[in-house]
Amino acid sequence: MKRIITLLLLILSMFNSGTAFARWTTIRNGQLWHDTDGNVVQAHAPGFIRHNGRWYMVGEDRTHAFRVLPDVNLYSSKDLVKWKFERKIIQNHVTTPELGRSRMIERAKLMRNPKTGKFVVWCHYEAGNYGASEAACFESDSVDGTYRLVWSGRPMGIKSRDCNVFQDVDGTTYFISTTEENQHLGLFRLSDDYHEAIAHTQLFPGQRREAPAIVRVGDRYFMFSSACSGWAPNQCKVSHTTDLTQGWTPLENIGDETAFRTQAAAILTIAGTKQTTYLYVGDRWMDPTLPESKIIIFPITFDGDKCQFHYMEKFDINFKTGEWRP
Numbered sequence: 356m357k358r359i360i361t362l363l364l365l366i367l368s369m370f371n372s373g374t375a376f377a378r379w380t381t382i383r384n385g386q387l388w389h390d391t392d393g394n395v396v397q398a399h400a401p402g403f404i405r406h407n408g409r410w411y412m413v414g415e416d417r418t419h420a421f422r423v424l425p426d427v428n429l430y431s432s433k434d435l436v437k438w439k440f441e442r443k444i445i446q447n448h449v450t451t452p453e454l455g456r457s458r459m460i461e462r463a464k465l466m467r468n469p470k471t472g473k474f475v476v477w478c479h480y481e482a483g484n485y486g487a488s489e490a491a492c493f494e495s496d497s498v499d500g501t502y503r504l505v506w507s508g509r510p511m512g513i514k515s516r517d518c519n520v521f522q523d524v525d526g527t528t529y530f531i532s533t534t535e536e537n538q539h540l541g542l543f544r545l546s547d548d549y550h551e552a553i554a555h556t557q558l559f560p561g562q563r564r565e566a567p568a569i570v571r572v573g574d575r576y577f578m579f580s581s582a583c584s585g586w587a588p589n590q591c592k593v594s595h596t597t598d599l600t601q602g603w604t605p606l607e608n609i610g611d612e613t614a615f616r617t618q619a620a621a622i623l624t625i626a627g628t629k630q631t632t633y634l635y636v637g638d639r640w641m642d643p644t645l646p647e648s649k650i651i652i653f654p655i656t657f658d659g660d661k662c663q664f665h666y667m668e669k670f671d672i673n674f675k676t677g678e679w680r681p
């Protein structure tokens with residue numbers, strides 16, 4: 356009888372604290388992630404989509420550091436913590452003959468095109484000395500299918516390096532990259548099929564920004580970016596606007612002087628039943644070697660046109676309600 360009462364009290368206290376239904380997931384920073392097979396997750400400078408109730412993440416496989424240039428791996432997860440290795444979607448010497456011999460891929464970013472139903476990757480498609488300054492586009496019929504090269508080159512003839520993508524709520528989609536020898540950022544509007552860049556707007560002229568990542572919060576767009584200092588982290592800066600092609604505010608510092616030893620890769624939006632939470636995803640490069648670079652995640656809060664980084668070694672997130680707690 357005493358045991359039953361104790362058990363009932365325990366269940367009651369779980370209901371009270373909310374733990375029975377809370378489904379909190381703990382995200383820990385500063386350590387290597389392992390996939391569900393126990394292998395180190397290799398998905399540096401990652402890009403993400405939500406598809407069929409899962410997160411899909413693509414990123415650079417730098418297992419072999421500089422010896423073999425990165426392949427692109429695909430993983431999936433329900434909670435950003437337990438990652439299943441799906442497959443290598445772009446592979447040296449296989450996907451294109453020059454890849455891994457004269458070309459390498461950095462900052463692969465994945466999108467699903469709602470008009471065509473295809474899965475499209477845009478990335479930085481580079482030569483060893485960063486002289487090619489090109490981008491590439493790959494496409495597949497399914498998220499974990501065969502990705503074929505659609506196109507590679509300089510978007511609209513413009514030299515292009517570090518990159519990202521942004522899909523706006525009205526379906527307009529952009530490739531954004533560091534242009535003309537790292538001088539500017541270029542915002543490239545993509546064609547309906549996402550196969551080519553069809554309009555270019557130069558942003559932040561002469562300000563030498565890279566690792567751009569855009570998020571939309573209400574009607575306002577925020578862009579996070581870093582300076583160009585190789586693999587060494589530097590101060591993240593933020594700018595905002597209500598029109599992607601103009602009106603960006605002057606760059607302002609955010610976070611500490613090294614973005615908590617990271618460089619931006621993506622901003623995730625977790626729209627829960629109680630709140631929307633925004634997660635910064637960045638790379639802690641060379642920690643201490645390139646293959647051991649860590650993926651770091653922490654919340655960003657927005658208040659009107661202000662925003663704040665909340666770096667923590669670990670925090671909990673509830674993907675159902677959207678809440679997070681230190």
Ligand code: DGJ
Pocket residue numbers: 400461462517565566584585586618
């Ligand atoms: C910083 C960039 O953001 C990375 O993607 C990579 O290109 C390194 N520089 C190379 O030094």
